[in-house]
Amino acid sequence: MPQQQQHYLVITALGTDRPGIVNTITRHVSGCGCNIEDSRLAMLGEEFTLIMLLSGSWNAITLIESTLPLQGVDLDLLIVMKRTVASEQKETPTTVWVKVEVEDSPHLIERFTDLFDSHHMNIAELVSKTQPAQGEHPPRLYIQITAHGSSDRPVGEIEDTFHQLCTELNAQGSISVVNHPQN
Template sequence: MTGSTILPQSQQHYLVITALGTDRPGIVNTITRHVSSCGCNIEDSRLAMLGEEFTLIMLLSGSWNAITLIESTLPLKGAELDLLIVMKRTNANEQQATPNTLWVKVDVQDSPHLIERFTDLFDSQEMNIAELASKTQPALGDNPPRLNIQITAHGPAGWPVEQIEDTFHQLCTELKAQGSISIVNHPQNQEKDGVI
Protein backbone atom coordinates (compact mmCIF):
# COMPACT_ATOMS: atom_id res chain seq x y z
CA MET A 1 0.00 0.00 0.00
CA THR A 2 1.30 3.45 -0.88
CA GLY A 3 0.30 7.00 0.00
CA SER A 4 0.13 8.84 3.28
CA THR A 5 -3.58 9.21 4.07
CA ILE A 6 -5.92 6.37 4.97
CA LEU A 7 -9.56 7.33 4.47
CA PRO A 8 -12.62 5.58 5.89
CA GLN A 9 -13.88 3.06 3.35
CA SER A 10 -17.04 5.14 2.78
CA GLN A 11 -14.84 8.03 1.54
CA GLN A 12 -12.56 5.89 -0.62
CA HIS A 13 -12.83 5.86 -4.39
CA TYR A 14 -11.52 2.97 -6.48
CA LEU A 15 -9.97 2.64 -9.91
CA VAL A 16 -8.81 -0.40 -11.87
CA ILE A 17 -5.97 0.25 -14.29
CA THR A 18 -4.39 -2.03 -16.86
CA ALA A 19 -1.08 -1.18 -18.50
CA LEU A 20 0.11 -3.19 -21.52
CA GLY A 21 3.38 -2.72 -23.33
CA THR A 22 6.82 -4.00 -24.22
CA ASP A 23 8.80 -4.97 -21.14
CA ARG A 24 11.91 -3.02 -20.22
CA PRO A 25 13.80 -2.35 -16.98
CA GLY A 26 12.27 0.20 -14.61
CA ILE A 27 8.85 0.42 -16.24
CA VAL A 28 6.92 -1.04 -13.29
CA ASN A 29 8.76 1.20 -10.84
CA THR A 30 7.91 4.24 -12.96
CA ILE A 31 4.20 3.38 -12.89
CA THR A 32 4.07 2.64 -9.16
CA ARG A 33 6.01 5.83 -8.38
CA HIS A 34 3.50 7.82 -10.44
CA VAL A 35 0.60 6.17 -8.58
CA SER A 36 2.20 7.16 -5.25
CA SER A 37 2.85 10.73 -6.39
CA CYS A 38 -0.88 11.10 -7.13
CA GLY A 39 -1.73 10.03 -3.57
CA CYS A 40 -3.29 6.67 -4.45
CA ASN A 41 -2.93 3.38 -2.61
CA ILE A 42 -2.29 0.10 -4.44
CA GLU A 43 -4.89 -2.27 -2.99
CA ASP A 44 -4.15 -5.22 -5.27
CA SER A 45 -1.93 -5.87 -8.29
CA ARG A 46 -0.98 -8.53 -10.82
CA LEU A 47 1.85 -8.60 -13.32
CA ALA A 48 2.29 -11.10 -16.13
CA MET A 49 4.66 -11.53 -19.07
CA LEU A 50 2.83 -12.58 -22.24
CA GLY A 51 5.20 -13.10 -25.14
CA GLU A 52 7.35 -9.96 -25.27
CA GLU A 53 4.62 -7.88 -23.63
CA PHE A 54 3.98 -7.29 -19.98
CA THR A 55 0.59 -6.60 -18.42
CA LEU A 56 0.18 -4.85 -15.09
CA ILE A 57 -3.25 -4.73 -13.45
CA MET A 58 -3.80 -2.68 -10.30
CA LEU A 59 -6.70 -1.78 -8.06
CA LEU A 60 -6.12 1.71 -6.68
CA SER A 61 -7.89 3.52 -3.86
CA GLY A 62 -7.80 7.11 -2.73
CA SER A 63 -9.71 10.31 -2.27
CA TRP A 64 -11.83 11.64 -5.11
CA ASN A 65 -9.05 14.14 -5.90
CA ALA A 66 -6.33 11.45 -5.95
CA ILE A 67 -8.31 9.14 -8.26
CA THR A 68 -9.22 12.04 -10.56
CA LEU A 69 -5.55 13.08 -10.69
CA ILE A 70 -4.39 9.60 -11.70
CA GLU A 71 -7.15 9.41 -14.33
CA SER A 72 -5.99 12.66 -15.89
CA THR A 73 -2.22 12.08 -15.73
CA LEU A 74 -1.69 8.35 -16.26
CA PRO A 75 -2.60 8.39 -19.99
CA LEU A 76 0.17 10.97 -20.56
CA LYS A 77 2.64 8.87 -18.56
CA GLY A 78 1.52 5.82 -20.56
CA ALA A 79 2.17 7.65 -23.83
CA GLU A 80 5.70 8.54 -22.64
CA LEU A 81 6.33 4.85 -21.87
CA ASP A 82 4.60 3.58 -25.07
CA LEU A 83 1.98 1.78 -22.98
CA LEU A 84 -1.67 1.06 -23.66
CA ILE A 85 -3.57 2.21 -20.55
CA VAL A 86 -7.16 1.23 -19.71
CA MET A 87 -8.91 2.58 -16.61
CA LYS A 88 -12.30 1.97 -15.03
CA ARG A 89 -13.86 3.25 -11.80
CA THR A 90 -15.17 0.56 -9.50
CA ASN A 91 -16.45 0.04 -5.95
CA ALA A 92 -15.01 -1.78 -2.97
CA ASN A 93 -15.62 -5.51 -3.27
CA GLU A 94 -18.40 -6.41 -0.86
CA GLN A 95 -17.36 -9.55 0.98
CA GLN A 96 -20.01 -12.05 0.02
CA ALA A 97 -20.62 -15.21 1.96
CA THR A 98 -18.35 -17.79 0.31
CA PRO A 99 -17.96 -20.48 2.94
CA ASN A 100 -16.17 -22.84 0.56
CA THR A 101 -12.94 -22.08 -1.27
CA LEU A 102 -11.40 -24.50 -3.74
CA TRP A 103 -7.90 -24.55 -5.24
CA VAL A 104 -6.97 -26.85 -8.10
CA LYS A 105 -3.69 -27.46 -9.89
CA VAL A 106 -3.52 -29.39 -13.13
CA ASP A 107 -0.60 -30.61 -15.23
CA VAL A 108 -1.62 -32.07 -18.59
CA GLN A 109 -0.34 -32.55 -22.12
CA ASP A 110 -1.31 -29.39 -23.99
CA SER A 111 -4.18 -29.45 -26.48
CA PRO A 112 -7.01 -27.09 -27.47
CA HIS A 113 -10.01 -26.48 -25.16
CA LEU A 114 -8.38 -27.77 -21.96
CA ILE A 115 -8.90 -24.60 -19.91
CA GLU A 116 -12.49 -24.44 -21.16
CA ARG A 117 -13.11 -27.97 -19.87
CA PHE A 118 -12.12 -26.93 -16.34
CA THR A 119 -13.97 -23.60 -16.37
CA ASP A 120 -17.06 -25.48 -17.60
CA LEU A 121 -16.70 -27.84 -14.65
CA PHE A 122 -16.82 -24.97 -12.13
CA ASP A 123 -19.63 -23.23 -13.99
CA SER A 124 -21.72 -26.41 -13.91
CA GLN A 125 -21.24 -26.52 -10.12
CA GLU A 126 -22.33 -22.84 -9.81
CA MET A 127 -18.92 -21.82 -8.51
CA ASN A 128 -17.42 -18.37 -8.95
CA ILE A 129 -13.90 -18.47 -10.42
CA ALA A 130 -11.84 -15.89 -8.51
CA GLU A 131 -8.41 -16.51 -10.07
CA LEU A 132 -7.12 -18.45 -13.07
CA ALA A 133 -3.52 -18.81 -14.21
CA SER A 134 -2.21 -21.01 -17.00
CA LYS A 135 1.19 -21.53 -18.57
CA THR A 136 2.28 -23.72 -21.46
CA GLN A 137 5.68 -25.37 -21.04
CA PRO A 138 7.34 -25.90 -24.46
CA ALA A 139 8.17 -29.33 -25.80
CA LEU A 140 11.46 -30.79 -24.54
CA GLY A 141 13.04 -33.39 -26.79
CA ASP A 142 10.48 -36.13 -27.38
CA ASN A 143 8.20 -34.77 -24.62
CA PRO A 144 5.19 -32.81 -25.94
CA PRO A 145 4.22 -29.38 -24.56
CA ARG A 146 2.61 -29.41 -21.11
CA LEU A 147 -0.07 -27.08 -19.77
CA ASN A 148 -0.14 -26.03 -16.11
CA ILE A 149 -3.42 -24.61 -14.78
CA GLN A 150 -4.19 -23.11 -11.37
CA ILE A 151 -7.73 -22.07 -10.42
CA THR A 152 -9.22 -20.60 -7.25
CA ALA A 153 -13.01 -20.72 -6.96
CA HIS A 154 -15.66 -20.00 -4.34
CA GLY A 155 -18.87 -21.86 -3.61
CA PRO A 156 -21.97 -21.14 -1.51
CA ALA A 157 -23.10 -22.80 1.70
CA GLY A 158 -24.50 -26.29 1.22
CA TRP A 159 -22.22 -26.83 -1.73
CA PRO A 160 -21.69 -30.56 -2.50
CA VAL A 161 -17.98 -30.96 -1.77
CA GLU A 162 -17.82 -34.67 -2.65
CA GLN A 163 -19.58 -34.03 -5.96
CA ILE A 164 -17.06 -31.44 -7.16
CA GLU A 165 -14.15 -33.63 -6.02
CA ASP A 166 -15.52 -36.63 -7.91
CA THR A 167 -16.23 -34.57 -11.04
CA PHE A 168 -12.75 -33.03 -10.96
CA HIS A 169 -11.06 -36.43 -10.56
CA GLN A 170 -13.16 -37.87 -13.41
CA LEU A 171 -12.16 -35.02 -15.71
CA CYS A 172 -8.47 -35.44 -14.81
CA THR A 173 -8.71 -39.17 -15.52
CA GLU A 174 -10.42 -38.54 -18.87
CA LEU A 175 -7.75 -36.02 -19.89
CA LYS A 176 -4.87 -38.12 -18.51
CA ALA A 177 -3.96 -35.14 -16.32
CA GLN A 178 -2.21 -34.93 -12.98
CA GLY A 179 -4.45 -32.88 -10.72
CA SER A 180 -4.72 -31.84 -7.10
CA ILE A 181 -7.67 -30.31 -5.32
CA SER A 182 -7.86 -28.57 -1.95
CA ILE A 183 -11.14 -27.45 -0.43
CA VAL A 184 -11.54 -25.28 2.66
CA ASN A 185 -14.89 -25.04 4.41
CA HIS A 186 -14.53 -21.72 6.25
CA PRO A 187 -17.28 -21.97 8.90
CA GLN A 188 -16.00 -25.28 10.26
CA ASN A 189 -12.35 -24.55 9.32
CA GLN A 190 -12.11 -28.06 7.94
CA GLU A 191 -9.83 -28.78 5.01
CA LYS A 192 -10.01 -31.65 2.57
CA ASP A 193 -7.19 -32.54 0.19
CA GLY A 194 -7.04 -34.99 -2.65
CA VAL A 195 -4.37 -35.76 -5.23
CA ILE A 196 -4.67 -38.06 -8.21
Protein backbone atom coordinates (compact mmCIF):
# COMPACT_ATOMS: atom_id res chain seq x y z
CA MET A 1 0.00 0.00 0.00
CA PRO A 2 1.55 3.37 -1.00
CA GLN A 3 2.33 5.84 1.75
CA GLN A 4 -0.03 8.83 1.94
CA GLN A 5 1.34 12.19 0.94
CA GLN A 6 2.21 14.28 3.98
CA HIS A 7 0.76 17.75 4.37
CA TYR A 8 2.18 20.41 6.67
CA LEU A 9 0.72 23.17 8.82
CA VAL A 10 2.38 25.79 10.99
CA ILE A 11 0.31 26.89 13.97
CA THR A 12 0.92 29.61 16.52
CA ALA A 13 -1.07 29.78 19.74
CA LEU A 14 -0.81 32.85 21.95
CA GLY A 15 -2.51 33.36 25.29
CA THR A 16 -2.28 33.72 29.03
CA ASP A 17 -0.19 30.99 30.57
CA ARG A 18 -1.88 28.50 32.87
CA PRO A 19 -1.21 24.93 33.91
CA GLY A 20 -2.23 22.28 31.39
CA ILE A 21 -2.72 24.58 28.38
CA VAL A 22 0.15 23.12 26.35
CA ASN A 23 -0.98 19.58 27.14
CA THR A 24 -4.51 20.44 26.00
CA ILE A 25 -3.21 21.74 22.66
CA THR A 26 -0.82 18.85 22.04
CA ARG A 27 -3.52 16.32 22.96
CA HIS A 28 -5.87 17.97 20.46
CA VAL A 29 -3.17 17.87 17.76
CA SER A 30 -2.59 14.16 18.39
CA GLY A 31 -6.33 13.45 18.52
CA CYS A 32 -6.67 14.91 15.02
CA GLY A 33 -4.02 12.49 13.75
CA CYS A 34 -1.26 15.06 13.29
CA ASN A 35 2.40 14.67 14.21
CA ILE A 36 4.40 17.49 15.80
CA GLU A 37 7.50 17.79 13.60
CA ASP A 38 9.01 20.81 15.35
CA SER A 39 7.92 23.13 18.14
CA ARG A 40 8.97 26.11 20.23
CA LEU A 41 7.42 27.53 23.36
CA ALA A 42 8.27 30.85 24.96
CA MET A 43 7.02 32.77 27.97
CA LEU A 44 6.72 36.48 27.28
CA GLY A 45 5.50 38.34 30.35
CA GLU A 46 2.30 36.61 31.50
CA GLU A 47 1.72 35.23 27.99
CA PHE A 48 2.98 32.10 26.35
CA THR A 49 3.37 31.44 22.68
CA LEU A 50 3.58 27.99 21.17
CA ILE A 51 4.71 27.48 17.58
CA MET A 52 4.45 24.05 15.98
CA LEU A 53 5.06 22.50 12.60
CA LEU A 54 2.54 19.71 12.13
CA SER A 55 2.43 16.94 9.55
CA GLY A 56 -0.34 14.57 8.64
CA SER A 57 -2.66 13.34 5.95
CA TRP A 58 -4.84 15.85 4.11
CA ASN A 59 -7.76 14.78 6.32
CA ALA A 60 -5.77 15.21 9.55
CA ILE A 61 -4.52 18.69 8.61
CA THR A 62 -8.01 19.75 7.48
CA LEU A 63 -9.45 18.46 10.76
CA ILE A 64 -7.01 20.47 12.86
CA GLU A 65 -7.64 23.56 10.71
CA SER A 66 -11.38 23.30 11.36
CA THR A 67 -11.32 22.37 15.06
CA LEU A 68 -8.36 24.17 16.62
CA PRO A 69 -9.83 27.69 16.20
CA LEU A 70 -12.93 26.57 18.13
CA GLN A 71 -10.77 25.14 20.90
CA GLY A 72 -8.77 28.37 20.84
CA VAL A 73 -11.94 30.33 21.59
CA ASP A 74 -12.72 28.01 24.52
CA LEU A 75 -9.16 28.45 25.85
CA ASP A 76 -9.02 32.22 25.17
CA LEU A 77 -6.14 31.77 22.71
CA LEU A 78 -5.23 33.60 19.55
CA ILE A 79 -4.58 30.90 16.92
CA VAL A 80 -2.85 31.53 13.59
CA MET A 81 -2.35 28.75 11.03
CA LYS A 82 -0.65 28.52 7.65
CA ARG A 83 -0.18 25.58 5.31
CA THR A 84 3.38 24.96 4.25
CA VAL A 85 5.51 22.33 2.54
CA ALA A 86 8.33 20.21 3.85
CA SER A 87 11.56 22.09 3.59
CA GLU A 88 14.44 20.54 1.79
CA GLN A 89 17.59 20.46 3.84
CA LYS A 90 19.55 23.32 2.35
CA GLU A 91 23.28 23.15 2.31
CA THR A 92 24.65 25.28 5.09
CA PRO A 93 28.39 25.24 4.66
CA THR A 94 28.88 27.57 7.63
CA THR A 95 27.10 27.67 10.99
CA VAL A 96 27.75 30.46 13.47
CA TRP A 97 26.68 30.57 17.13
CA VAL A 98 27.03 33.71 19.21
CA LYS A 99 26.30 34.53 22.83
CA VAL A 100 26.30 38.10 24.06
CA GLU A 101 25.84 39.80 27.42
CA VAL A 102 25.60 43.57 27.43
CA GLU A 103 24.04 46.45 29.36
CA ASP A 104 20.55 46.78 27.88
CA SER A 105 19.65 49.68 25.60
CA PRO A 106 17.53 50.11 22.46
CA HIS A 107 18.77 48.83 19.08
CA LEU A 108 21.21 46.24 20.44
CA ILE A 109 19.52 43.19 18.92
CA GLU A 110 19.26 45.05 15.64
CA ARG A 111 23.02 45.65 15.67
CA PHE A 112 23.68 41.91 15.94
CA THR A 113 21.04 40.88 13.38
CA ASP A 114 22.55 43.46 11.02
CA LEU A 115 25.94 41.82 11.52
CA PHE A 116 24.58 38.53 10.14
CA ASP A 117 22.67 40.26 7.36
CA SER A 118 25.79 42.10 6.24
CA HIS A 119 27.57 38.73 6.01
CA HIS A 120 24.67 37.22 4.00
CA MET A 121 23.82 34.74 6.74
CA ASN A 122 20.34 33.45 7.52
CA ILE A 123 19.37 33.67 11.19
CA ALA A 124 17.91 30.30 12.18
CA GLU A 125 17.33 31.03 15.86
CA LEU A 126 17.38 34.13 18.03
CA VAL A 127 16.78 34.16 21.78
CA SER A 128 17.00 37.29 23.88
CA LYS A 129 16.21 37.99 27.50
CA THR A 130 16.54 41.15 29.57
CA GLN A 131 17.52 40.73 33.21
CA PRO A 132 15.97 43.63 35.17
CA ALA A 133 18.13 46.12 37.05
CA GLN A 134 19.32 44.84 40.41
CA GLY A 135 20.28 47.49 42.92
CA GLU A 136 23.01 49.61 41.37
CA HIS A 137 23.42 47.21 38.44
CA PRO A 138 21.61 48.30 35.25
CA PRO A 139 19.46 45.89 33.20
CA ARG A 140 21.46 43.28 31.26
CA LEU A 141 20.56 41.86 27.86
CA TYR A 142 21.44 38.27 26.96
CA ILE A 143 21.37 37.27 23.28
CA GLN A 144 21.93 33.92 21.58
CA ILE A 145 21.90 33.65 17.80
CA THR A 146 22.42 30.72 15.45
CA ALA A 147 22.92 31.54 11.77
CA HIS A 148 23.76 29.68 8.59
CA GLY A 149 25.43 30.84 5.43
CA SER A 150 27.66 30.09 2.53
CA SER A 151 31.38 29.75 2.87
CA ASP A 152 32.13 32.35 0.20
CA ARG A 153 33.56 34.75 2.79
CA PRO A 154 36.53 34.03 5.05
CA VAL A 155 35.47 32.66 8.45
CA GLY A 156 37.71 35.11 10.26
CA GLU A 157 35.83 38.03 8.73
CA ILE A 158 32.62 37.52 10.74
CA GLU A 159 34.62 36.68 13.85
CA ASP A 160 36.58 39.92 13.56
CA THR A 161 33.44 41.97 12.89
CA PHE A 162 31.65 40.32 15.83
CA HIS A 163 34.53 41.06 18.22
CA GLN A 164 34.71 44.68 16.97
CA LEU A 165 30.99 45.10 17.61
CA CYS A 166 31.30 43.63 21.11
CA THR A 167 34.17 46.00 21.86
CA GLU A 168 32.20 48.98 20.53
CA LEU A 169 29.16 48.07 22.68
CA ASN A 170 31.23 47.10 25.73
CA ALA A 171 29.66 43.63 25.50
CA GLN A 172 30.94 40.25 26.56
CA GLY A 173 30.52 37.85 23.67
CA SER A 174 31.59 34.53 22.29
CA ILE A 175 31.41 33.21 18.76
CA SER A 176 31.79 29.72 17.36
CA VAL A 177 32.06 29.12 13.62
CA VAL A 178 31.83 25.69 12.05
CA ASN A 179 32.48 25.00 8.38
CA HIS A 180 30.70 21.86 7.24
CA PRO A 181 32.43 19.79 4.56
CA GLN A 182 30.83 19.96 1.14
CA ASN A 183 30.14 16.86 -0.94
